[in-house]
Amino acid sequence: MPQVQLRSLVQARSGDKGNTVNIAVFARNEALYELLLRELTAERVKEHFGGMVIGEVTRYPVPKLLAMNFVCRGALGGGGSASMRMDNLGKCYAANLMRLEIEVGETNTNLSQS
Amino acid sequence: MRTIRIGAGQGFYGDSLLPAIETAKRGNVGYLCFDSLAELTLAILQKDRQRDASKGFARDIAVTMRELLPFIREKGIKLLTNAGGMNPLGAQREVARIAGELGLQGLKVAVVTGDDVLDRLQVWESQGISLAHMEDGGDASGIRSRIVFANAYLGAGPVVEALRQGADVIVTGRITDSALFLAPLIYEFGWGPKEWDRLAQGLLMGHLMECSGQAAGGNFSGDWQSVEALDRIGFPVAEVREDGEFVLTKTEGTGGLVSADTVKEQLLYEIHDPSAYMTPDAVLDVTNVRLQDDGPNRVRVTGARGTKRPETLKVVMGYSDGWLGQAIWGYSWPDALAKAKEADRIVRSRIRRMNLRYDEIHTDYLGYNSLHGPLAREPAEQLNEVYLRIAVRTGSREDAAKLGRLVPPLMLSGPPAMAGFLGMMKPRELLGMWSCLVPRAIVENVIQISVLEV
Numbered sequence: 429m430p431q432v433q434l435r436s437l438v439q440a441r442s443g444d445k446g447n448t449v450n451i452a453v454f455a456r457n458e459a460l461y462e463l464l465l466r467e468l469t470a471e472r473v474k475e476h477f478g479g480m481v482i483g484e485v486t487r488y489p490v491p492k493l494l495a496m497n498f499v500c501r502g503a504l505g506g507g508g509s510a511s512m513r514m515d516n517l518g519k520c521y522a523a524n525l526m527r528l529e530i531e532v533g534e535t536n537t538n539l540s541q542s
Numbered sequence: 543m544r545t546i547r548i549g550a551g552q553g554f555y556g557d558s559l560l561p562a563i564e565t566a567k568r569g570n571v572g573y574l575c576f577d578s579l580a581e582l583t584l585a586i587l588q589k590d591r592q593r594d595a596s597k598g599f600a601r602d603i604a605v606t607m608r609e610l611l612p613f614i615r616e617k618g619i620k621l622l623t624n625a626g627g628m629n630p631l632g633a634q635r636e637v638a639r640i641a642g643e644l645g646l647q648g649l650k651v652a653v654v655t656g657d658d659v660l661d662r663l664q665v666w667e668s669q670g671i672s673l674a675h676m677e678d679g680g681d682a683s684g685i686r687s688r689i690v691f692a693n694a695y696l697g698a699g700p701v702v703e704a705l706r707q708g709a710d711v712i713v714t715g716r717i718t719d720s721a722l723f724l725a726p727l728i729y730e731f732g733w734g735p736k737e738w739d740r741l742a743q744g745l746l747m748g749h750l751m752e753c754s755g756q757a758a759g760g761n762f763s764g765d766w767q768s769v770e771a772l773d774r775i776g777f778p779v780a781e782v783r784e785d786g787e788f789v790l791t792k793t794e795g796t797g798g799l800v801s802a803d804t805v806k807e808q809l810l811y812e813i814h815d816p817s818a819y820m821t822p823d824a825v826l827d828v829t830n831v832r833l834q835d836d837g838p839n840r841v842r843v844t845g846a847r848g849t850k851r852p853e854t855l856k857v858v859m860g861y862s863d864g865w866l867g868q869a870i871w872g873y874s875w876p877d878a879l880a881k882a883k884e885a886d887r888i889v890r891s892r893i894r895r896m897n898l899r900y901d902e903i904h905t906d907y908l909g910y911n912s913l914h915g916p917l918a919r920e921p922a923e924q925l926n927e928v929y930l931r932i933a934v935r936t937g938s939r940e941d942a943a944k945l946g947r948l949v950p951p952l953m954l955s956g957p958p959a960m961a962g963f964l965g966m967m968k969p970r971e972l973l974g975m976w977s978c979l980v981p982r983a984i985v986e987n988v989i990q991i992s993v994l995e996v
Contacts (some may be wrong), residue, residue, distance in 0.1 A: 439763045439764045439803065439806075439807060440763050440807075441756075441761065441763055441807040441808070441810070441811055443811045443812035444581075444812065445581065445812055445814070446581070446677075446975050446977060447975075448677075448814070450810070450811075450812060450813065450814060452807065452809075452810035452811065452813075454806055454807070476917070477917070478916070479915065479916035479917070480915050480916060480917065488814075488815055488816050488817070490810070490816050490828070490829050492829060492830055492831070492832070493806060493809070493810075493829075493831065493833075495806070495809075495810060495816075497810050497813065497814070497816055499814045499815075501677070506863065506972070506974060507974070507975050508580075508581055508582040508975065509581075509582035509585045509860070509972065509973040509974075509975065510863045510972045510973055510974040510975070511972075512866060512902065512904045512933045512935055512972075513904075513906075513915070514906055514908075514912040514913060514931070515912075515913045519761075520913045520914065522763060523763070523913075524913075524914050524917055527917065527919075
């Protein structure tokens with residue numbers, strides 16, 4: 429099964445609130461969105477960030493925007509002004525998620541086309 | 543249908559002022575709203591206030607006012623800002639001082655106070671008000687004695703009141719970012735306190751605008767290379783109709799990009815549950831929002847839903863959480879990473895032998911893993927150079943400062959080809975954040991609005 433890095437498929441932005449990071453991921457079309465709903469689960473994201481996210485990861489789908497919001501708790505080593513990390517505001521979490529590879533299967537649709 | 547135009551002035555303390563000047567000059571806006579306060583900004587301003595009781599507001603308010611007050615006078619623009627930070631009254635005096643310097647008379651400068659609840663915590667506790675953490679229910683007793691500031695997130699109400707009193711400039715402390723943008727809509731359109739969907743549209747507009755450039759092509763993860771002229775980015779401007787529908791745009795001729803793609807990234811930014819974003823003025827549901835491109839740099843935004851506002855307000859408290867000491871220096875190819883790792887080993891060994899008691903030691907290799915931590919991939923080929931950063935956490939400022947002293951000896955007695963030592967860095971106080979929910983009445987009953995005419 430072909431594996432594709434999210435980098436070539438989605439838009440994503442991350443931000444912080446306290447020790448929590450949220451990552452919003454956007455698909456360009458419904459075919460990709462369906463695929464993400466199946467492949468990009470909260471468990472998968474939690475596993476990806478092993479060692480960086482201590483708490484739980486919750487996924488909130490927003491189908492009308494072809495979007496999903498991942499809320500990662502215990503993600504910043506204490507949070508903005510208490511963290512020792514260089515990325516103390518979690519701005520790079522979304523970029524980091526782009527490394528994740530998902531199985532795209534056999535498809536005729538161009539998944540990165542809007 | 544009536545519309546009003548609102549401009550985003552600033553997305554944080556330290557943001558560029560040029561886009562706001564551009565909007566004031568040519569943006570045809572009735573209001574400019576400045577969000578100065580990120581979560582950790584109050585921590586910075588609190589330190590300023592501790593050093594000097596007349597400080598504690600965002601210091602760039604002086605230059606902001608010097609540049610913008612002439613437009614406020616000339617064009618009748620109203621300027622709303624939360625730059626008051628930990629000292630809104632001081633900020634009000636500063637605005638009045640600048641107006642005086644510029645020879646402007648008859649300006650009304652309003653201030654909203656009451657968000658600073660630090661000196662009320664004791665009374666609240668004696669009344670049985672819980673300060674338990676809003677997310678995990680954790681008991682606050684462990685941090686109680688270390689709290690250095692406590693501020694409630696106010697809603698739009700007091701700002702609306704200040705507008706009704708004729709204010710030209712309104713300075714607040716901690717107010718919910720989006721509420722600052724909502725206030726002019728309530729004032730202009732007379733929206734009622736239970737018109738939840740309209741309030742929700744106003745809050746959504748504020749949410750999209752409060753991070754300035756982030757809704758205009760900044761920090762855009764999509765095709766960022768196609769965004770033109772970020773060096774002269776235009777901050778977002780909203781054209782809001784009386785029924786709440788709005789178009790997000792920016793001033794003609796400025797750089798950046800306002801498109802459905804750039805705006806949607808901001809839509810969910812720092813939101814948790816998209817169907818229930820809690821604000822003091824309404825609970826916002828963005829799951830039915832539609833973003834439609836409506837010509838170049840114009841995005842039509844509809845579909846925000848609102849439900850009843852909560853009976854609580856969020857209070858964020860900062861507490862002392864030790865000191866951070868750090869040192870940064872670099873190594874050259876060949877074997878740059880191996881050299882840096884050996885230097886790390888040497889410094890850690892010295893720390894042990896000198897018996898420095900650090901609660902935590904954290905090492906980053908800049909150029910390799912400082913942003914992605916354990917998820918960074920091993921470099922495919924040798925790095926040209928790598929910088930090493932060692933950070934320590936300790937309860938003692940003096941011990942934090944000692945870390946830097948361990949580095950210079952490595953120049954002569956460590957791995958070869960070391961350079962770029964950034965010098966002795968001042969220890970930084972770490973502040974933890976504690977959020978809780980309190981009944982809104984106990985905060986709102988002491989909010990005050992006072993207007994100073996200069």
